[in-house]
Amino acid sequence: MTYGTVSADIIQSSVPGVSLGAGDATMMKNRIINGAMVIDQRNSGASITANNAAYPVDRFRMDCTQSSKGNCQQTPSATETGYATRVAAGFTNYFAFTSTSAYSVSSSDEFTITQNIEGYNIADLAWGTANAKTVTLSFLAYSSLTGTFGGSLQNSSNTRSYPFSYTISSANTWTTVSVTISGETSGTWLSTNGIGMRIFFSLGCGSTYSGTAGSWASSDIRSVTGATSVVGTNGATFYITGVQLEVGSSATGYEYRQYQQELALCQRYYYLGSPASSSLGIFGRNYATATGYTYPLNYNFPVTMRAIPTITVTGTWTYSNSNSLAPNGPTVNSPSLGFNSAGSGDTYVFSGTTGSFNASAEL
Amino acid sequence: MYKLIKNQITQKSDTVQRLSDGAFIPFDPENTDYQAYLKFLAEGGTPLPADEGVA
Numbered sequence: 042m043t044y045g046t047v048s049a050d051i052i053q054s055s056v057p058g059v060s061l062g063a064g065d066a067t068m069m070k071n072r073i074i075n076g077a078m079v080i081d082q083r084n085s086g087a088s089i090t091a092n093n094a095a096y097p098v099d100r101f102r103m104d105c106t107q108s109s110k111g112n113c114q115q116t117p118s119a120t121e122t123g124y125a126t127r128v129a130a131g132f133t134n135y136f137a138f139t140s141t142s143a144y145s146v147s148s149s150d151e152f153t154i155t156q157n158i159e160g161y162n163i164a165d166l167a168w169g170t171a172n173a174k175t176v177t178l179s180f181l182a183y184s185s186l187t188g189t190f191g192g193s194l195q196n197s198s199n200t201r202s203y204p205f206s207y208t209i210s211s212a213n214t215w216t217t218v219s220v221t222i223s224g225e226t227s228g229t230w231l232s233t234n235g236i237g238m239r240i241f242f243s244l245g246c247g248s249t250y251s252g253t254a255g256s257w258a259s260s261d262i263r264s265v266t267g268a269t270s271v272v273g274t275n276g277a278t279f280y281i282t283g284v285q286l287e288v289g290s291s292a293t294g295y296e297y298r299q300y301q302q303e304l305a306l307c308q309r310y311y312y313l314g315s316p317a318s319s320s321l322g323i324f325g326r327n328y329a330t331a332t333g334y335t336y337p338l339n340y341n342f343p344v345t346m347r348a349i350p351t352i353t354v355t356g357t358w359t360y361s362n363s364n365s366l367a368p369n370g371p372t373v374n375s376p377s378l379g380f381n382s383a384g385s386g387d388t389y390v391f392s393g394t395t396g397s398f399n400a401s402a403e404l
Numbered sequence: 405m406y407k408l409i410k411n412q413i414t415q416k417s418d419t420v421q422r423l424s425d426g427a428f429i430p431f432d433p434e435n436t437d438y439q440a441y442l443k444f445l446a447e448g449g450t451p452l453p454a455d456e457g458v459a
Contacts, residue, residue: 234434335412348434353427368419368428369411379412401427403436 071296072162073240074306075100076180076284078134081115082304082313083399088114091138091152098136099307102403104153104241104263110272111140111152111244123183126215127282130181131297135282138244143275148247152272153192153263154281157404159309159347160197160237166224166288168196168238173224178240179292182207183215183280186271190279191243191254191264194222197236201228202262206254209269215280219292225257234347236404240286244279245270308344310404314397316356322392329362329382335369338378338390342400346373350400354378358396362388376400406441407452417454 080099089095090112093105097113116134118124127135136154146152166174182190186209193204203225207218231237243264252262271279283295298306316322325338342350352368360366365381376398382388409419409428420429420441429437445451 349430349432351422351427351429351435351437353425367409367412367421368430369413370418371428371430381412401437402434 069296070285070287070293072158072238072286073100073156073284074158074310075303076282077132077295077297077303078115078136078282079300080304080307082307082311084115086115088112088117096311096403098134099311100156101136102155102157104151104155106150106152107144110142110144111138113138121183121280122213123215127181127183130215130217130283131295132181132282135181135183135280138271138279140244140272140274140277142272144245144272146245146247146270146272149249150245150247151250151263152244152246153241154244154279155242156240156284157236158238158240158286159404160231160233160235163230163237164232166230168225168230169228171226173226174288175221175223175290176286177219177221177289177292178205178284178286179217179219179295180242180284181215181282182209182218182242183213183278184209184269184271185212185276185278186269186274187212188269189265189267191246191251191268193241193243193252193263195239195241195261195263196225196228196230197239198229199239199261200259201225201230202252202258202260203256204252204254204258204262204265206265206268221290227257228259240284242281243268245272305344308342309347310402312342312344312346312350312400314355314392314399316392316395316397319394322394322396324389324391325378325380326387326389327382329385329388332382332384334382335379336363336382336388337369338366338380340378341375342373346400346402347404348402349373350376350402352376352378352398352400354396354398356392356395356397358390359393360390362386363390366390371400373402405452406444406449408454410454410456420451423452 195202241263246264250263254265327336369379380390408417
């Protein structure tokens with residue numbers, strides 16, 4: 042009987058062409074969450090202003106030192122010029138940024154698409170040690186502009202940065218990009234629920250945030266010197282999808298995950314509650330002995346969140362002899378919402394068709 | 405601007421409300437909104453006091 046072979050990052054079975062660690066079927070090799078830009082809990086595909094900390098899709102945020110220099114959106118068109126290449130690669134969605142001005146970046150400006158990876162999910166890379174593993178970042182990029190573009194990998198304290206560059210030589214054409222990075226043996230790389238690694242895709246960075254591609258720097262570098270500034274051209278576009286970060290020195294096929302699996306991964310960082318369609322929805326009731334007593338609204342998150350989340354109560358809730366819905370000691374498992382009685386007697390609250398809440402434990 | 409929120413069960417302030425959007429931010433060092441609140445305090449900011457109430 043012939044057995045398979047095991048190399049550093051790939052388990053090759055005895056069946057030709059079948060392996061683990063390479064190809065589309067490998068489980069959890071991709072350290073990026075929502076790399077195919079499928080999940081958008083916050084906006085349901087609507088366009089938003091690309092301000093700092095805006096999330097046009099789950100887990101990918103805008104980092105901007107200036108407000109209102111562009112819009113961002115999940116998949117504004119399914120039939121953009123050259124879409125067949127994207128579709129053939131298996132991607133139905135993408136992250137789209139469109140510049141709305143011709144902004145000349147100053148030295149201290151930075152505009153990036155960012156994903157902060159939780160430390161638990163990169164702990165095995167052993168970065169910051171002599172055994173640091175090599176990784177490969179791959180993605181599909183698209184722009185109305187051509188030239189050299191930049192990005193970087195960085196630790197949580199912004200003290201170790203690896204700028205990388207890539208070229209988009211044809212406008213409005215999906216281009217496959219692959220960047221291999223030797224594991225970083227220096228610096229502190231968190232292996233906790235904090236930020237393990239930051240990944241930046243630049244839309245325009247000033248000299249303070251720009252450096253030399255292909256080598257580690259000890260400062261906050263997010264792009265490469267001379268890279269194309271998308272925010273510098275009014276109407277310019279930059280799209281990205283299929284983002285994958287994996288162990289190894291070459292890019293393998295994108296790891297497609299089932300929708301529910303990807304959603305659950307996203308819900309560790311952000312949870313969007315939904316108003317009920319026609320019934321009571323979330324409901325709490327009690328018998329109050331006086332005004333101002335607090336009673337619980339039982340609810341658990343579907344996924345344990347990364348940290349105790351920020352809770353925002355949204356929409357219009359229906360109150361009866363009650364008011365003031367607020368968290369009382371939330372945890373990573375529950376918003377611990379409570380409502381206050383407005384008098385003695387029967388007291389209740391329900392979310393109905395418009396009330397809801399969201400919870401954020403983003404990095 | 406922020407406002408302290410008293411836990412109606414423990415009667416201690418363990419949450420702060422961000423008044424710009426009404427979000428309730430827990431006192432969890434790993435919460436990035438709480439980290440922003442700590443920065444606000446470090447820069448000399450002062451939150452509004454919590455309302456009084458009974459549990």
